[in-house]
Amino acid sequence: MNKYLRFDNLHDFWSCAFRESTAYIKSSRKASSDWYGGAGWQEAKNLAICGWTDVLEEISKIRVNLLETITGKMEIRLPEYGIAGGVIDVGEYLCGSPEYFIKSVPAEYENQGKIIRVVCSIACSADISPEVIIKKGAVICALIDALEMLGYRCEVIANSTCSFYSSRFEVDVCIKKANQTLNMAETVFCLAHPAMFRRMMFSVKEQEGWSDYAYAYGYPAEAKDKGNLYINKIFNREVVNSKAIECVISQLKKLGVTINYN
Known part of the structure; x- marks a missing residue:
């Protein structure tokens, strides 16, 4: 089995993810637990529609750090x-x-409105804690916010790619187009809340028969289309802000963007 699904906006993705399936294995609908970020199915649906605000203060602090590191000029x-x-x-x-x-x-x-296509892998192994998922997502959201404040226009893609032997199931969701204003609460749920991957993405895969085919929904894999700036899947059990920022700066340099330091 090989599947690739692309959703050009969140409305289409939610419409698909919220549907029921006939799958035998439906982890997306299991009772609430810390593994899902403490959100049951109905609460996850509400957060998807209304956005998640619990970590906005932390994101603001990380963004300040980023803005102190990255200037608004390219060389x-x-x-x-x-x-x-x-x-x-x-x-x-x-x-x-x-x-x-x-x-x-x-x-x-x-920077004058240079467009950067940011592809964020939200796939992760079952043993990755919700705290790590949230921390990584917060760093990504702060980065996107900082880049837009510095004059870039970001198109943001949430990617979920899983493999099982020679099979792959990949989902791309455009959560922000380059000409759209950043809705931080909406973006935070998509990139930082464990329920986005472990409920919403699982739900889509259940409808396509992947959950009954691939043991434990498969293994996290890299996206085929990595855009201009690719934020990889989580393997480590710790996210360090400074290392995350260094990784982003090195990727920007590959685009020919030389970052100057204050």
Whole structure:
């Protein structure tokens, strides 16, 4: 079995996830427990529609840390002609110009609405604690908020990819388009609450027969489409803010975005 589902907006995803299924294994509907972030099925549905605000204060603190680390400028390099150093411009040399050496010098410019497609893997193993899921999600939400404050426009995709032997089941949900305003409470539920993966994503997979096919819903796997900035699945049992920020900065550099430090 190989499945790929894409939902272009949350409304379509909720409409699908809220439906009942005929699956034999339906972990999405089990009684409330810490493993689901303390949210039963009905409460998870309410949070999905209304948003989750419990960790907004923590996200605000992380965002301040990010803004102190990442400036609102990118670095580009412009050519400058001189009498020594750099490489030779053959055309200028043949024309007899005394300044035929080229070297690049840094110049800064504002971000001016550059679009970054952020793909966030929310899949995780059963032994990953709700606290780790919430902490990782809070860091991601703070990052998205900080990037938008710095002038970027983010398209945000919540990805759930699981494998079972040679089979894969992948779901992409666009939770924010680049031209939409960031709804933080909505985004927080999608990226930080354990019920998004362990209830909503499970529910979709149950409807497609995956839960009865793949033992324990399979094993977390990487997304095929990683966008411009990919936040990987959780394997570690601890999320450290500084390491998460370093990881994001290294990925931004791969896009040609050089981050300057204060």
